[in-house]
Amino acid sequence: MTDNAGVVRLVDSDQDTGGDVQQYSYDDFTDPNPGGANEGNGWYIDYDPNHPYIKHIVTLSPTQNVGGGEMSQRVVGSYKLYQTKSAAATDLHYRVGTDVDILSYLTRINWGTENTPSIQENQPHRTRLTVDWDLSDKPVPQNSSITITTEFILRNWNAINYSDVHFTYPDGSIQTVFPDISWDFRSPVVAGAAQIANVTGGYVVASFDVIDSRQSANNRLIGSYRLIHQYSFTQSPEKHTFHIQGENGFKISHLRFGHSYSYLNRESLWAFQQWMTDLGSASYSLDGSPTTVNIDWTGRLPYPEGEDIKGRIPDIKKGETRTTPSIYEKDVK
Known part of the structure; x- marks a missing residue:
């Protein structure tokens, strides 16, 4: 890429509304927040009055060589x-x-x-x-x-x-x-x-x-x-x-x-x-x-077994109601 992307989408970003994937547009402001900490070009987040923005994004890719690309x-x-x-x-x-x-x-x-x-x-x-x-x-x-x-x-x-x-x-x-x-x-x-x-x-x-x-x-x-x-x-x-x-x-x-x-x-x-x-x-x-x-270390270092989560949470019977204590209740108990 030779130019900044006009739009970026991030998974699980700071914004809590709009789903798991958030979208931000690039703006070439020269002075968007006079007297504030954020001044410059970037992908701006519009939910905060301080006008925060994403300044740098780096894209990583696997290393490769002519021989096919070793890990x-x-x-x-x-x-x-x-x-x-x-x-x-x-x-x-x-x-x-x-x-x-x-x-x-x-x-x-x-x-x-x-x-x-x-x-x-x-x-x-x-x-x-x-x-x-x-x-x-x-x-x-x-x-x-x-x-x-x-x-x-x-x-x-x-x-x-x-x-x-x-x-x-x-x-x-x-x-x-x-x-x-x-x-x-x-x-x-x-x-x-x-x-x-x-x-x-x-x-x-x-x-x-x-x-x-x-x-x-x-x-x-x-x-x-x-x-x-x-x-x-x-x-x-x-x-x-x-x-x-x-x-x-x-x-x-x-x-x-x-x-x-x-x-x-x-x-x-x-x-x-x-x-x-x-x-x-x-x-x-x-x-x-x-x-x-x-x-x-033969026999001393077998590959670790994956975690078995089956049966971790018992089935809730039909008609059964379960409540979870509040944090305060957990503290005082």
Whole structure:
């Protein structure tokens, strides 16, 4: 579409009369509500004297490519960093990417800066972002942590890599102890998945600690990591393969895996504790080559049964009258 639609119809909008579908016409007013909050062009709602209007409408469509259009999947990598220098850090820098085109992305930190980040997208293919945060309005003091959380929407692929992650300080120094980390998840396709009763997709959640195992660091904990791998309804919920690799001189430990049928936001991701596989204190060296972990939950994660609502509400007998207490009556009882 190159022009604004003259009329839009919305299901279950703010207007309570006229049925479930409401219709609004586009008006190109330049000043419809002098002194009010709503000024501009849009689809106007005529039931309110304040003259509210719909300003933006976005139409979403499935992602497609020349090969026929794979389903898109959501992938999340959340990297917690510990700031250990005595001076407070005033900037945070990192690169985050994957090995296919990024359809859309969201990258943010859990720090109260009012500054917006500088983000440079790799060209000609958007496979990597270079992100710089100015934290000078709220420097990061010693023994504090800051978490980078990045979400990618990708075509049927789950992989994220962080690189060149570091703090900088007012004197120009750099804290570069955070290793580059790359990972991917793969889940096998299930034959005839569309015919399986109650078939659904879901999310694998993983967690691990990042250890500096260089001789000068004495196995110091420098970071933690949590991630989400989305698998589709065509893939197995019970079998997955995890690959991880990173810089020589570092290792990961306390690797754990769990499952969720619903997407976890950043807070829920870090609060998650329903681990189905816990590798305990075992550690895996990051030496530049991939480490592979096979996950087998056979029989532990069947597709959830659909809800049976038959018989939920008993039939009302002919001539029977039923009353429902008012809210007030429920409260006083």
